[in-house]
Amino acid sequence: MTDSSDPTEPIAEATESAADSPGTTAGTTEMAADVSETAADVSETAADSSDSTAAPKETTVDFTRIGVDGDTVADVVSVLEGGRYVKGPVLERFEDRFAERAGVDHAVGVSSGTAALLLALRAGGVEAGDDVFVPGHTFFATASPVLALGAEPRFVDVDPDTYTMDPDALAEAVDGAANPAAVIPVHIYGGMADMGAIRGIADEHDLFVLEDACQAHFASRDGETAGAAGDVGAFSFYPSKNMTVAGDGGMVTTDDADLAERMREFRNHGRGDDGVHASLGLNYRLDETSAAVGLGQLAKVDRWNENRNLAAGRYTERLAGISEVRTPTEPENGHHVYHLYVIEVPERDALREHLAERGIETGIHYDTALHEHPAIAERVGDVDLPRSERLVDRIVSLPMHPAISESDVEYVARTIAEFYR
Numbered sequence: 001m002t003d004s005s006d007p008t009e010p011i012a013e014a015t016e017s018a019a020d021s022p023g024t025t026a027g028t029t030e031m032a033a034d035v036s037e038t039a040a041d042v043s044e045t046a047a048d049s050s051d052s053t054a055a056p057k058e059t060t061v062d063f064t065r066i067g068v069d070g071d072t073v074a075d076v077v078s079v080l081e082g083g084r085y086v087k088g089p090v091l092e093r094f095e096d097r098f099a100e101r102a103g104v105d106h107a108v109g110v111s112s113g114t115a116a117l118l119l120a121l122r123a124g125g126v127e128a129g130d131d132v133f134v135p136g137h138t139f140f141a142t143a144s145p146v147l148a149l150g151a152e153p154r155f156v157d158v159d160p161d162t163y164t165m166d167p168d169a170l171a172e173a174v175d176g177a178a179n180p181a182a183v184i185p186v187h188i189y190g191g192m193a194d195m196g197a198i199r200g201i202a203d204e205h206d207l208f209v210l211e212d213a214c215q216a217h218f219a220s221r222d223g224e225t226a227g228a229a230g231d232v233g234a235f236s237f238y239p240s241k242n243m244t245v246a247g248d249g250g251m252v253t254t255d256d257a258d259l260a261e262r263m264r265e266f267r268n269h270g271r272g273d274d275g276v277h278a279s280l281g282l283n284y285r286l287d288e289t290s291a292a293v294g295l296g297q298l299a300k301v302d303r304w305n306e307n308r309n310l311a312a313g314r315y316t317e318r319l320a321g322i323s324e325v326r327t328p329t330e331p332e333n334g335h336h337v338y339h340l341y342v343i344e345v346p347e348r349d350a351l352r353e354h355l356a357e358r359g360i361e362t363g364i365h366y367d368t369a370l371h372e373h374p375a376i377a378e379r380v381g382d383v384d385l386p387r388s389e390r391l392v393d394r395i396v397s398l399p400m401h402p403a404i405s406e407s408d409v410e411y412v413a414r415t416i417a418e419f420y421r
């Protein structure tokens with residue numbers, strides 16, 4: 001591979017005919033050697049944010065692969081040479097194309113997925129003392145913006161099959177709440193929550209619906225696309241996501257022009273088109289260089305998602321015969337984009353060690369239920385969510401990225417089978 005190669009280009013063909021040994025799998029990694037340095041750097045940062053990835057002695061199957069292609073590098077250079085680094089035309093183009101792909105009227109680029117969630121809640125009128133419903137199984141950042149606004153996160157247990165917010169549990173939680181104001185369904189791992197049922201409850205109680213689509217770029221279910229099935233959708237472009245801006249970045253999507261306007265103002269010091277700071281905003285802008293990378297990634301993300309889906313199908317097929325392993329459930333009538341491929345297993349930590357010793361990186365997403373993080377627990381006190389609490393000891397995320405080869409998937413599945421034999 002040269003510097004200008006696309007690190008996430010499928011490499012299955014090159015290795016499909018390869019022998020089954022781990023040594024051959026290592027050859028796959030060698031092919032991607034020119035990008036693995038970047039990937040290694042970024043996966044360290046990934047561990048700081050939402051991921052906890054094991055560090056095997058000698059990696060032969062990467063957990064993820066991160067990088068940009070030569071065209072994108074050229075696009076970034078062109079922005080750098082042009083001298084316009086913020087509030088420029090590249091961001092506008094990125095927003096327009098993202099809105100078009102998501103099937104919404106407006107998209108607003110922001111500095112991270114966390115900022116996207118915060119701006120959306122602010123624009124949706126969520127205030128101190130309001131109740132905001134969040135699932136018990138997700139990354140910390142689904143709840144931190146709620147707490148930052150002084151609102152009250154109300155935790156809802158997840159569906160045992162899809163790990164997304166259980167609508168029946170939501171209905172119960174809303175009935176028992178004093179100031180129900182908003183709900184944040186999370187499309188965890190790339191599979192959409194049951195938005196039809198959740199919206200039904202939200203409509204009944206006049207809740208603002210904010211989709212946390214940070215892991216689900218263009219997943220779909222029941223004919224709806226992630227980010228277009230609520231009042232606002234929030235996306236992350238963190239490096240390990242299905243598409244990135246080669247740094248931190250995010251996007252909010254909506255059909256509502258007023259909400260879009262409020263989010264645009266809030267990301268830019270509360271300043272309107274007339275130059276007046278009529279509301280109190282901060283700086284949550286997305287840079288032109290980031291937008292240039294995002295545009296390049298957007299053009300490819302559907303193909304990458306197809307590859308992820310294909311790899312997931314292979315995993316599920318290969319793991320089907322291992323009775324200890326519970327493979328992911330795809331929502332009926334939907335397209336799962338497999339940001340992560342997560343299985344449930346007994347003896348999870350011993351299995352991870354077994355895999356790490358054989359060069360297979362894994363992760364845990366997440367090892368703590370949302371309400372049990374100390375920073376949240378001290379604010380909300382005792383919360384009982386048996387399904388979310390049980391999950392965290394049983395889940396393990398297997399290597400997943402658009403370029404994972406068939407032989408790598410087979411090697412991982414075989415190594416898992418060997419552990420339970």
Ligand SMILES: Cc1ncc(COP(=O)(O)O)c(C=O)c1O
Pocket residue numbers: 049050112113114115138139141142186212214215235236237238248249250
């Ligand atoms: C479900 C979920 N919500 C929110 C976020 C926050 O996104 P960011 O890291 O871009 O702030 C992430 C990403 O880490 C996420 O996975």
